Amino acid sequence: MKIVIESVKRGVSWAWEHKVRTFILLVALVLALPKQVSSQLDPCCEVVATGLTTIGSTLNTVVGGALKDISSIEQTISNFEQKVVWPATLINQARALVASVQGLFNQIEGIMRVPVNSATLPATQQFEQNLLSRDPNQILQMSTQYSAVYGALPAAVGASPQVRDMTDMTDAAAQAAMKRAIQIDALADLELQAADQLHQNIQTAAPGSAPIIEAEADAWLVRANAYTQSAAADLMRVRAIDLANASANVKNGAGNAAAVQQQIYNLLKRQ
DSSP: OHHHHHHHHHHHEEEHHHHHHHHHHHHHHHHHHHHHHHHHHHHHHHHHHHHHHHHHIIIIIIIHHHHHHHHHHHHHHHHHHIIIISSHHHHHHHOOOHHHHHHHHHHHHHHTTTOOOOOHHHHHHHHHHTTTSSSGGGGGGGHHHHHHHHHHOTTTTTOOOOHHHHHHHHHHHHHHHHHHHHHHHHHHHHHHHHHHHHHHHHHOOOOGGHHHHHHHHHHHHHHHHHHHHHHHHHHHHHHHHHHHHHHHHHHHHHHHHHHHHHHHHHHHHHO
């Protein structure tokens, strides 16, 4: 008897561990039973069929209806995005405009590259070439070439200290402005390259990435304004040097006039 009970326990344990296999086996046995036996199981099968029918109906009415509502909402959102937020027609028009503006930029860049060299003598030609080179590496040669064209500072015995100071300051301001002009030309080239890259990215950018590109363009605009202000500061310095030289000339003239008057007074006094 114990052997039978142990066998039953082992069978129940195996059936519980292999529920899928047990279920398949039971289904196979039910299908293999004679008609008389299957007829005894018809009430059970009917209950199972009724339950499955109820579950299917519930899925179709409750879950299926909710899924249809979600699908409808997603379709409405998609239509709104395509027609209002990111309309394909307007996006294509904007890209076409970008391509057209890029063509204008290319024409402007071509105009800026037209040679404007005008010097004819060897020394001035070399100096002008470096001045218009747009290459910051040429800045180190500017002082030597400037002296070759405009002359060196007078010796101490050849001019008064005031004249030497004015000449040195004027030369320094002129050279600084010329060197800064080369720097600004080089910066302008870099800005044009950045603008070209932004235009190329805009043509192929997804609608959602437009704010990122716009932020980068704004950052470059701030840089460009800073470079423009730096150039304006150089112009102000050059203008300030001109005004300072004019003031110094007036002062020197007044000093020379006072010295001449004193010499005249001394001559008259001797007579």
